[in-house]
Amino acid sequence: MIWLFLRERLSWILFFAICMLWMNLLLYLDVGFMEVSTTYLNATLIFFFLTFLVWRYFKEMKFVKDIADMPNNFHRVEELLMSKLNESALELERYKNELTIQFSEERDQHLAWVHEVKTPLTAMKLIIEDLPIDTRKSLELEWLRIHLLLDQSLHTLRLASIEQDTILDKVALEKVVAKEIKELMSWCLAKNLAIDIEGIQVSILSDQKWLSFIIRQILSNAVKYSHKGDTITIYGTKDDEGHQQLHIQDSGDGIDPADVPRIFQKAFTGSTGRKQSASTGMGLYLAQNAAKKLGISIAVQSKVNVGSNFTLTFPNSDEFVKTISK
The missing domain is CATH 3.30.565.10 (Histidine kinase-like ATPase, C-terminal domain)
Known part of the structure; x- marks a missing residue:
């Protein structure tokens, strides 16, 4: 397992070797560096590199373990998601019911208002029919326009529940x-x-x-x-x-x-x-x-x-x- 781990990281080891060679070349060319122990610097660099490799090794071993446990993890995640989805569905259903009740109440109020308007409109029709013909013509057209608009409003409100308002x-x-x-x-x-x-x-x-x-x-x-x-x-x-x-x-x-x-x-x-x-x-x-x-x-x-x-x-x-x- 360790050999496989090291073989997959040959590029890292090569990079480390190049760094070591470069550092030792600098120590050889620059006399000022001779005051510092070459062995100490090499040992420090090797220590940090080995520490990094060990840390990566254990981290990847944990990742492999997580992959192995993934079916169980998926099962737990699935249960959590299903729980959240059920809660969301219940919340949406409650919200839908509230909107339906609110819409139904508002629609009933509008329907009541339209029916209240129809009563005086019918009375106006009877009054218009008793007027002289010349006056009656223009008033009848305006009355008809209001009647058609009111009729559209009434059927707009009823359209949502047409299934309950249909007689074969x-x-x-x-x-x-x-x-x-x-x-x-x-x-x-x-x-x-x-x-x-x-x-x-x-x-x-x-x-x-x-x-x-x-x-x-x-x-x-x-x-x-x-x-x-x-x-x-x-x-x-x-x-x-x-x-x-x-x-x-x-x-x-x-x-x-x-x-x-x-x-x-x-x-x-x-x-x-x-x-x-x-x-x-x-x-x-x-x-x-x-x-x-x-x-x-x-x-x-x-x-x-x-x-x-x-x-x-x-x-x-x-x-x-x-x-x-x-």
Whole structure:
């Protein structure tokens, strides 16, 4: 073992020998050094070198022993790490529960506030309907704008718990669309818009409340970006796999090709949306998130100054059940 240790350190021994030769050469050439004992200097240098070698030897022997005990050390380290990880997991779980409770309480407070605002808003609607027609038109549009913003706020809060707020039922698609058109009728009349409906006399398996919300966001965008006197076409088709589809097509401003991949992002308004001061960039974001929960896919085809066509593809019964069960 010692021989192996020394053999691996031949470079050190060689360096020591060179130092010894160099020192003795200096002693031989410089007469001043002769006053000092050559034997004493050599002995001192050899002592320090041997001390260094012994120290390195025992240190490396300890390292070898540590390597031999490494499996046991790893086991102890693993136990320590697992203990720390379990403590961290418990701490994270407690923190998560606290955040969930806090969020739930704040959400309930916001929901209560939104419901309180809806009551006077409904009363305002009844008052507006009794006003003269000329005055009523402008007030109805402002009322509708507030109503839609409040509706977005309400569904934003509910979206986090949509799984608990979903009721599976057969929904008459034409009935849902007609209801949403009626809600937006004052806006359509103000812009002199025509709405054509065809081929949606079908029933689908979905949640009526959330489906209405999704259609409302897309239809309100179609009305918002349509020009005066335009026509909005709502029609139904089936894709190659037999899934029912709903198309909402307008001939308005259209969407810039660079904006199309981002229109479902949160708060994204795009170049077209910036022209509208009322645009929040939340409608399509909320619609997309709600649609995913219901297994509905939303696709869009659009061309600037030609218009947009939003397509909702509904899942069949089995697909819908799998989606809401996730």
